[in-house]
Each structure stands twice: as structure tokens, then as C-alpha cells.
Amino acid sequence: MNKGLSRVLNKSRVMMLPLLVVVSMIMNFFPLEVSAAERGAWAPNVSYAVNDNVTYDGKAYKAIQSHTSLPGWEPPNVPALWQFVQGGGGGDTVAPTTPTNVTVSAVTSSSVTLSWQASTDNVGVTGYDVYQGTALAISVTGTTATITGLSPKTTYSFKVIAKDAAGNLSPASATVNATTSEGPGGGPQPTKHILTGYWQNFVNGASKLKVRDIPDQYDIIVLAFAEMDPVNPGGVTFTVDSALSAALGGYTNAELIADIQAKRAQGKKVIISVGGEKGNINLNNPSPNVANFVNSMYGIITQFGLDGIDIDLEHGMNVPNLTNAIRQLKQKVGNDFVLTMAPQTIDMQNPNTSYMQLYNNLKDITTVINVQYYNSGCMLGRDGKCYSQGTVDFLTALSDLTLQWVSPSQLGLGVPATSSAAGGGYVSSTIVNNALNCLATGNSCGSYKPVAKYPDIRGAMTWSINWDATTNYTLAKTVRPFLNTLP
Template sequence: MSLTRCAAALLAVVTLTGVVSGCAASPGAGEPSASSVVSRSALPPRVVAGYWHSWGTPAVRLRDVPPEYTVVMAAFAVGDRTGRVRFTPTAQSAASLVADVRSLQASGRRVLLAVGGWNDGGLQIRTDAQLEAFLASVTPIIDRYGFSGLDWDLEHGISPATLERATRRLAERYGQRFAITMAPILGAREPEQLELARRIADLLDMVNPQYYNGGRSDPAWILQHTLGWERVVGEQSVGMGFLLVRLPGETGTQTSQAICTMWQRLLESAPRARGVMLWSVNHDRSQGYRFARTCARTILRS
């Protein structure tokens, strides 16, 4: 069985006792139902989320991100084995970024700090010391820029128990309006991502599995997999993550029309699903913001 199929099967056996085991079931058995997950209100009912990164071309100032992106993840806070993280935007000055974050949030949009990414600098948050170092370094970043939430995008192995503690500490510090999202990587790392999601389901506002690194891109599989995640985190927190521009090592590039079609299919089974995430706003710009002007508007109206 491939790693991707194994991870999909594991969606069935993330249990309320925290056990992750087996690799031969279908989604549904032993998972919390959507009704058992507490609904949070840190994000609007419908979301189009996009990662904004300050490297590469074309560069995009945060204030120029189209309004159809109602949630923007600023990528990335990266770190090292000590657990400490840093955030270094290069497309604009720190002062202008602070102003842009305020401007977007004054218009009702949310700007979250994304932690990790593929090139995360070797970030480790496993031990008590790493946890404290992470919290001591990430909170000044959140406070300086005024981010209204945090997105977990850790792709090289995690400790679900330690990240649960980190998430709860941040939620306690910043309150109910502080959004918590995840972009789980598929394949061999997915079981531990599922375990983290199960542990913090009461705090999660949106979970967007990355359907561009799992080796499959067929809509039926994506829909089934998303519904498996829905059983773990609840209907109102589930989303889907897509890629518009093919990148080295990635699979599953989708057109705007294909994304819209999959969204409509998802609504047939999960009418309260949260929305869609895109990597990235910058790539959408390279296509004339075709996604923002077409599919994103359809999602927000649905």
C-alpha cells in the first residue's frame, strides 16, 4: 500500500483516546462526529485563504492581495532545533507590513502567521525547552505585526502533544478571536498531523490538507479524503488546499475551474465546510489573479 493510501486509511482510526494505529480501514470508524466538535468563530463561515510569501517573483505587497482572499497566511516563521522562530519579510519593510496588516484587518480580513513550511530551518518543537523557546520567540512576532492567528505548516515531523500545549497556550494568551489553522502534509507524516488535529479540534478554525504533495490529484480521491478529515475536525473546520502553478517535487496542480467543481461537490456532503486554501497568492498573481476573480468569488457566495 502506498504511503498516501495508508495515510488515507488512517483517517478511520484516529480515536478519541489518542491512538493512531492500523492501515486497512475506511474513514469514519472511531472518529469524533462533526457535532461533537465545538464550533469557533475566529473566521467567517466561508473562507478563501491564500499564502502570501515575500520571496521569489512576482513579489506582492500585502496591501495588494485581492480582497477575495479573506484570510492571508504570511509565510513563514522559521526556526531551528532550539525551537526559536524568526520572521523576516523581504518584499517590504517591517513598518509597511505592520501598516498593511492593520489595513487588511480593518477591512474585516484576517492575517495569520504561518509557521514552518518545507524550508523551516530545522525547526523542532518537541521538548519542554523547545516549547518555551518557541512561545518566547513567536509571541513578539505576533505582537509586533498584529497577526490575528497562527497557521501550523510543519512538514518534517511533529510532536502532537507538544504542539497541542503550544496551541492552547497561544489560544489562552490571545483569546477566542485568535484563529488557529493547519495545512497538513499528506503521506507518511499525515498520521501525526491527524493526531494533532484530533487533540486541538476544539480550537481549530480551518484545516486544509495539501492536495499538491500527496501523489494524487483525482477529484474523487480528494473529496473522499477531505470527508475523512471532516470526521476528525468537524464540518465547519474542514477545507481543501490546492496549487495553481506546478513546482518541482509537487504534484496535483489544479485549474481554477477544477477547484470550483471540487468545492461544489464537497458542499453536497458537507454544506458547512469552511472553504479553500491556495498556494499561493503570488502564483495567482502570475496568472492575472484568475483564481481570485473567478473561483474565489464563487466559493464566497456559496
């Protein structure tokens, strides 16, 4: 290479270096859009990234938040995670035939069972939507459905619509009417507005407590948690945790039983929870799992003198089998049976999620649903806007959304007792009171204004009593007195 050409090239290299630096800085300010990945059919227990594309029920969706899917989080049920893509999906446009011969096969004071002749489709029928009047009551895959939560001695009308994988809907069936029977009234329940708290049967950074030391402000005390029995499919077990017992100087089952009875004598309700962050139950099979669950849980309720159970399943559930199990358990316990639920925020984003199906099946015997308004990303309120956790607007906008489907007298606001009690979403007790006041009376709201006033709002729940103890029960001492001021 000659010297003249070499000097030119060296000079060019020197001039290029600043230009590359400038281009690199510009690219940092304008990052490339995340590429979309075609992930095929949506499935539970899969990690999805932003812009991933899936299909579900013949329609296309794009992920708008990274997450790991769970049963009940199907794309149409969680609009905070998935965005519908217009024009996506398959080309099937043929609707199933109309369901025929819809008949009333069973009636109780609170339920109606329907059956019908199956529809046909050019590809295949995937399910049926059963409507009570003009409202969707339940979706099923078979040709029978039980609609629960009805009032005694009341006439209802029903119709059935078939659907296929592409989302095509059949014409509605002929309407049938059914009148529920007269039935016994339910047992006594806690006061109108209640505070629920979880007692930790394990050791972590929270205070270690005996049940006798729980303050009077708590109306419902939830023992956390019953554990899945590994050798008895569907069964559960419970005993005082050995580490907790040692930390409390030898706290025994007998002491716990005595403490529970003392609390009940004071008018408190004491129940036991299944699930939690790490727990689960195995009701994947109806037999023998359902019977094992009912018998083992009834044994725990009898041994410890409990009032009922709490459902805190965070890793999916078999709704039909769980519904059946809880109904059977309630029959064993009697009319004083207390049933609470603690769904995550995302579980209440849509009326068709697993938790909403469970609630619709059991709302006639449900005491309260305490939604966990924490450990959440951005979630959609009733106005379609995405609200961040840890604010009064998050509590009110998300509650207002759920109140389209859940009775105010059965909805509670679940919050962490301290900032250490959850990964995110902590608000002060004053903010909790502001949210309750906003929902009940329309006062103390933030920027979000609920569409109505809900004076029957049930109350609040906290995780946990043990964490509340670390601040000398600030939450209980602030929120419980305020509940007494609500209408």
C-alpha cells in the same frame, strides 16, 4: 580442433544469436518481480522501496509505494504506502491486564483529563487507547490522557484499553463519566466559507508582492514563514526577507505592519505560518523549547499585529509539546486567536496520524485544516480505491475520507494556484469549484460520489497568493465568488 567439429560449433553460434535476441525481447515484456528486502522494524526518515518488508507494533507490512518515511507515517496510519501482511509479526498472544482505577483528575469547559493505574504484560505494555463512548479519542504511552475538543456543560463517558507490541489488547477498563464545565464563548471568526492564501516572504518564480496588493477575495492571509531560531531552542524569528525587500524597492517591517493593519481593518485575518517545505521548529524537548516558542511567537504576533498561526510542519512534529505550546499561545493572544493547519495529503489518510492527533487535541480552537491536495502520489479515498492527484475525484474522495474525522466546518481544500506552484496536483479553478460543489451539494461530481452532503465545508486554500498573481488572480476571482453561492 578438427575442421568438421569447428564448422559445427560455428554454425551453432550463428543459430544461437537470433534465439538470444528473442529471449531478451521477451524478458523486456515480462520484467522480473522486484525482490523484497527485509528491513526490520519500521523507522522514520528511512527510504523504503516497493516490496520492502518491515515490522511495526508486532505486525508485518509490505511497502506498496517507494517513499521516505516521516514521524506520523507509521504503516497502519498510511495504507496508501503499506500493505498489512497476514500472519506476519511475532508470536506473543498474551494480552495486557485491564487498566484499573481510572479517575477524572481535571475538567475544563472543553477538556477532561484522566489517569489510571498501569497495566502489566508478559513482554511489556506499549500504550493505551482511550475511548470516548465507542470512538477512539486518543492514544498515549503513559497513564494519563487529556481529551480535548469537548462541548461545555456536557457529560461524556470514557474507558481505557492497554496494548502491547504484538497488538494484543486488554479488556476495557470500567467506564467513568465526566461533565465539562461552563466556559466563555470563542472570539469572532471569519465568514462561513473562506478562501485562504499564503504570502511568500521570499523570492522565487512567482510574483513579488506587498501585502497591501493582495486582493480582497482572500479572507485569511498566511505569512510564509517564521524561521527556526538556531540559538534559541524552540524559538522562531521573522522579518521581511532581504531579497524580497530589495526586489520591492525597500519593503520594510514598518510597511508590512501597516499593510497588515489595513487588511485587518477590512475584516481580513492575517496569521503567520511555521514549517513549509524546508522549514521546521524544534520542540523535541518540553523545556526550555516550549516556553521559547511561545514567547518568541507571541513577540512576533504582537510586533506585527497578527491574529494567530498556521501549522505547516512537513517533517514530523512532537504532538504533546506542540499542543502545549499552542494552548499557551492562545491564552496569551485571547479568544480571537486564529489557528489553521496545512497537512499533506498523506497526513490525513488515517485518524491516528500526527496531524490528526494534533487536531483532536486542538479542534476546539481550530479555524480550518487546509489539506494540501498536491505533491502526492496515488492516495486512498473513502472507498478504499487509489486516486491520482489532479482530478475532481482526488479532491472529493480524499476529502470524504478525512470528513470521517474532521468537522466539515473545519476542512478546506488546498490546491496550487498554478501548475508552476507545485510539483504535481494542479487543477483548474473550475475543477476546484466542482469539488466544493460536489462536497457541499452533491452536484458537479466526477465518478466518485461522497457518502453525504457537507454544506458546511469550510472552503479552499491556495499556494500561493504570489503564484495566483502570475495569472491576474484567476483562482481568487473564480473560487471566492463561488464560495458565496454555497449553502
